[in-house]
Amino acid sequence: NVLILDFGSQYTxxxxxxxxxxxxxCEIHPYHKIPEDLSSFKAVILSGSPLSVRAEDAAHPDLSEIKGKLPLLGVCYGAQYLAHFNGGNVAPSDIREYGRAKLTMIKDAEGLFANIAEGSQVWMSHSDTIAALPTGGVRLASTADVMNAAYRIEDEETYAIQFHPEVYHTTDGKQLLENFLIHIAGVEASWTPAAFVDTxxxxxxxxxxxxxxxxxxSGGVDSTVAAILLHKAIGKQLHCIFVNNGLLRKNEYSDVLLQYKGMGLNVKGVDASARFLDALAGKSDPEEKRKAIGRVFIEVFDDEATSITGVTYLAQGTIYPDVIESVSVNGPSVTIKSHHNVGGLPDFMKLKVVEPLRMLFKDEVRRVGAEMGIDSKLLGRHPFPGPGLAIRILxxxxxxxxxxxxxxxxIFIEGLRKWNLYDKVWQAGAMLLPVNSVGVMGDERTYEKVVALRAVESTDGMTADWVNLPYEFLQETSNHIINRVKGVNRVVYDISSKPPATIEWE
Ligand code: XMP
Incomplete structure (x- = not known):
């Protein structure tokens, strides 16, 4: 078990x-809330920070129970912190170093830099520099602009690096973390999907x-994996509810329900389409639509949940990014999404909450799902918003x-599958625009709807870019849509990135 102390870096x-x-x-804890009981931690990593150690309000936690007692790795701010407050000196540097650099003078070739060659590319992002090493400091590596790019403290398992091993552009970053955690700190690599499922x-x-x-x-990855884990643990004591809000994809309600039953889940499908549509009638403001859907969902869910006698727990598919307590420096480093599929727990349902995935990242949820034999097509599904098509009908x-x-x-999604593009896209969908445009079909003038197609690449939905789909694919898809869907005479493709646009149009 590894402790990561967060100083507010966007990379934590x-x-x-x-x-x-x-x-x-590993677990992330804010730097000002170091766990009292450190006995389960075998190593500690200090993250970066947007602030300077020289700032008045710089984070200055007491590491006396950690430094010199547990293997410790300071990254960026963490490295400067270990220098500045232990007899070294951190100064503003003449050259702000952002981006690529190459390591030279690697000294610890058996330890921190094992299997990392001189010249290896690292990623820097800092404006202060470590001008003097702390007491007992031994320089391990430099770059062209940074003399003290890595150092250790003699007679301690304390290491510090100015660059970011966690980012993709630090070519040997993972090797360095492995050297520190496995070879130096002796942490066991036993956190596997199979072990997670068992425990x-x-x-x-x-x-x-x-x-x-x-x-x-919801038909999505998180709730499905949570359900299968619980099913393995308690079988028929788990009661699942799958609500059709009438805003799902074509055939999704029946297909997914069937799939869930095939997995042996005890699932009740509730078709509440009419209730949702009624609640939405006359509403065109996006937030009002979201609220109406959230409210009806809770009503429907609550009716169903209370009709099952003796239920004491509510299970949720909450994942780690939703529960990490973020350090706010200039606002939180991670903007936690405010929208959730299950609109929250109504007060009157006094159920205990169980969240089996609360320590997992999304990619780990998928790995755990695969470990339990969940269909890869289901695990690879694009994210789909809780309010469904409601926020794609402007x-x-x-x-x-x-x-x-x-x-x-x-037509769009099946086309992506047929052209082998589905897995290359992070999320895709179509928007129905609130305008009609003129067209001609045969000899007739038409005045019909416009749809926009959207396909984006992303890792977490926070930032995204539009996907350069092949023209031939767009051509075929547009033809199919206009020829087959009555009421649509124009198709456009959205080429906006997020930011400044968002992924959904509402
Ligand atoms: P935006 O449009 O904010 O979308 O760029 C980012 C991601 O969040 C999804 N999204 C939602 N998910 N309820 C949800 O469960 C919502 O109200 C909601 N709005 C956006 C969106 O599909 C994308 O994956």
Missing amino acids: QLIARRVRELNIY TVAALKEQIGNEKVVLGL GAITAEKVSILQEVDH
Whole structure:
């Protein structure tokens, strides 16, 4: 178990993901909330920070229970911190160093730099520099502009690096983390999907005993993996509810329900389409639509959940990025998404909450799902927003518009699959615009709807870029849509990045 102390860097979560990729479990804690009991931690990593150690309000935690007692690696701010407050000196540098650099003078070729060659590319992002090493400091590597790019402290397992091993552009970053964690600190690489499944299933059995659990399935990866884990632990004591809000993709309700039943889940499908459409009638403001959908979802879910007698737990597919407590320096380094599929727990349902995925990153959820034999097609599904097509139909919603958009979306998504593009895209969908445009079909003048197609690349939805889909694919898709979907006479492709645009249009 590895402790990562967060000083507010935008890269802190990346450090954790790299560590987990080495099959090592780690936890992120804010620098000002160091766990009192450190006995389970075998090594500690200090993250970067947007602030300077020289600033008045610089983070200055007491590391006396850590430094010299546990293997310690300071990254960027962490490295400067270990220098500045231990007899060294950090000064503003003449050259702000951002981007690529090459390592020279590697000294610790058996230790921190094992299997890393002189000249290896690293990624820098700092404006201060370590002008003097701390007491006992031994320089291990430099770059053209940074004399003290890496150092260690003699007679301690304390290491520090100015560059960021967690980012993709530091070519040997993962090797360096492996050297530190496995070879120097002796941490065991035993955090595997199989081990996670075993321990989690055992813990869930223990926690839940003979009680009953209710879980809302959405068709997405997180709720499905959470359900299968619980199913392994408590079998039929798990009651799943899958609500059709009438805003799902074409055939999705019946297909997914069937798939869930095939997995042996005890699942009740509830078709509440009409209730949702009623609640949406006349609403065109995006936030009002979201609120109406959230409210009806809670009503429907609550009706169903309370009809199952003796339920004491509510299970949720919450994942680690939603629960990491972020350090706010200039606002939080990670903007936690405010939208959730399950609109939260209504007060009157006094259920205990169980969240089997709360320590996992999204890619780990997929790996755990694969380990349990969940279909790769389901695990590879694009994200789909909780309010579904409601936020892709701009303006007011009608049943007819939903059905037009379902057809358009279906042609687009099936096309992506057929052209082997689906897995290259992070998320794709179609938007129904609130305008009509003139067209001609045969000898007739038409005045019909415009749809926009959107396909983006992203890693977490926070930033995204449009995908350069082949013209031939766009051509075929546009033809199919206009020829087959009545009411649409024009197709456009969205070429905006996020920021400044968002992925959804509402
Ligand atoms: P935006 O449009 O904010 O989308 O760039 C980022 C990601 O979030 C999804 N999204 C939502 N998901 N409820 C959800 O469950 C919502 O209200 C919602 N709005 C956007 C969007 O599909 C994308 O993956």
